[in-house]
Amino acid sequence: MGWHGVFRRWVLARHYRLAREALVPHFFDALTAYALELARLGLPHAKEAVAALRELRTLPLPSFTGEVEDVFFSIQAQLAEHWGEEVAGAVRRGLSRNDLDLTVFRAYLRDRTLALLGDLLRLRRAVLRLAARVEGVVVVLYTHHRPAQPSTLDHYLLGVESLLSRDTERLFRALSNVNRSPLGASALAGCPYPVDRRRLAALLGFEGPVENTLDAVASGDYALELAAALQTLGASLSRLLTDLLFWAGRGAFLVGEGLSQGSSLMPQKQNPVVLEHARIYAGRLMGSLEALAFLNHNTPFTDLNDHSTGVLEPLAAALEAGEAALELTRAALEEGAFVQKALMEELSPEVLASEAVDLLVRKGIPLPEAYRRVRGALPGLRPELLGVDREELLSWVSLPAFLARREVLGGVGPKARAQALSRAKRRLKEDQKALAGLRARVRLARRWLQHLQPEEGQEGAEEKGQVEGKERQK
Known part of the structure; x- marks a missing residue:
């Protein structure tokens, strides 16, 4: 029975197109990491699946035809066609699309x-x-x-x-x-094979696994x-x-x-x-x-x-x-x-009116009275209405003086700004260094996924961790 045309258009074809355009490398990364882990456990045909996945990822993935519903099954179909059902089936052991x-x-x-x-x-x-x-x-x-x-x-x-x-x-x-x-979370209850989920995470450049297997997929x-x-x-x-x-x-x-x-x-x-x-x-x-x-x-x-x-x-x-x-x-x-x-x-005397209030307060005038005087002296901050010397007022409300009085943490004073x-x-x-470290982890993981041999096993993963540490220090 074929897919309904509406379902094909709005769900299958749409999701397939997004996956083909953006997700294919990540599908091959995840499948290769999983096959490497199954090979470490000694499951039959897992090594061949690793080699097949590495070769297949260099080839273009076919467009959506409706014969298979998503990119995962498209990869599976090609593995089965070119490397046999046993190789294609090996990588699916304990694996869910979830x-x-x-x-x-x-x-x-x-x-x-x-x-x-x-x-x-x-x-x-x-x-x-x-x-x-x-x-x-x-x-x-x-x-x-x-x-x-x-x-x-x-x-x-x-x-x-x-x-x-x-x-x-x-x-x-x-x-x-x-x-x-x-x-490694499988459908939701966890993989039936004793895969090392921390190792899987490391192979893919993740910081670690989502611990609870239901939480991981839900x-x-x-x-x-x-x-x-x-x-x-x-x-x-x-x-x-x-x-x-x-x-x-x-x-x-x-x-x-x-x-x-x-x-x-x-x-x-x-x-x-x-x-x-x-x-x-x-x-x-x-x-x-x-x-x-x-x-x-x-x-x-x-x-x-x-x-x-x-x-x-x-x-x-x-x-x-x-x-x-x-x-x-x-x-x-x-x-x-x-x-x-x-x-x-x-820029006008008005935007420096608060400085005139401060000047009067420093001279002993109560704040409410100083505020009233300055309001009355506007526009222009007329010194005769403030009761202060003109030269003193001009010096106090000058821009250099305004800036110099604001040398508090984060203020507009010259030293504070510097x-x-x-x-x-x-x-x-520091943020650039942190970003470089994260990028290095992902870059090294990809490099290892494409070249790590299944028989290298846990020693290879440990060596990968040492290389990652050196890369992040650079």
Whole structure:
């Protein structure tokens, strides 16, 4: 009996296409690791299955025809056709599509998240380089959509980088839960053969296995956590992009020529469209969590499809949106230019009124009275209404004096900004080192999966661990 046309279109063909385009290498990795483990246990034909899988992965996988329902069975059909039923059957001993699929999905999401983290670290590096380049450039910042106080552009950018560093932490934490192997959990109760699940995880570059075998195939929280981290990143990027668009609208931030578009009607206009498109992608990140939450809501703990195949497409789309938002934002910052005069356009005595209040308080005037005097002296902070010497007032509310009084931790004072930049660079370097270690683990695992011989057994896995340690130290 053939598949119903509707089922073929909306389920089988769609899932097969996604798997063929994105998941095939991970299927071969997981199947090869499992065959290596069965070979270590001495199961017949497992060694031949390892060799067959390594050869088959170099060949293109056929497109969906409806003869088999998914990529796993397509691989199985080719193994059976070219290497025989016994070799094809060997790798299936104790293996379920439940633990295989979830292992593949997690490996795919891990690799995509590592790529996203690389983009995020590059954006942070660009922000810090820009902060060093615009050190001391004064900008009037807003609260409640009104000019509030002067600051410096590097102080603003250091604040943005600090926010992005926490987004990095959240993604690392989410990745740590994604980066766990379900392989060996079988359908849900565990593999009937004494496979070493920790070794399977190591062979695939995972940090370790998901311990409980039902949890390994039934839980969807790893996807929810990743989506939540992506959603928060989207909010962070959107806030930065909103500010950049505000400055661009006032001529205080000029987008690079290759990132802007002219008007179809008005020849005088050059539109900062890169910022708008980056914000669109950031907005897509904001909606990623809701879809995954619904897929996990009200599903029995033993149901799989809702939070396995169901979450893969929205998560993949969210990761793609994240990469786009990060790259477009970085390009805008690297190719753009701030205009100092426009940034200071609203610099006036009014934005330094709080300094006049402080001056009066230091002279012994009660705070409520000082506040009333300054309100009465506006606009212009007229010294005769404040009861202070004009020269003293001008000296106190000058920009250098304003900055010099703010040498607190994280403040806008020159020394505080220099120290913050130094700390941010160290923090970024540590995150880059952590990312390099994770990438090295995955890269070495792939190398070993393609070349490790079955008879090397546990000694080979131990040697792999030593090589990984040396690689991470470099």
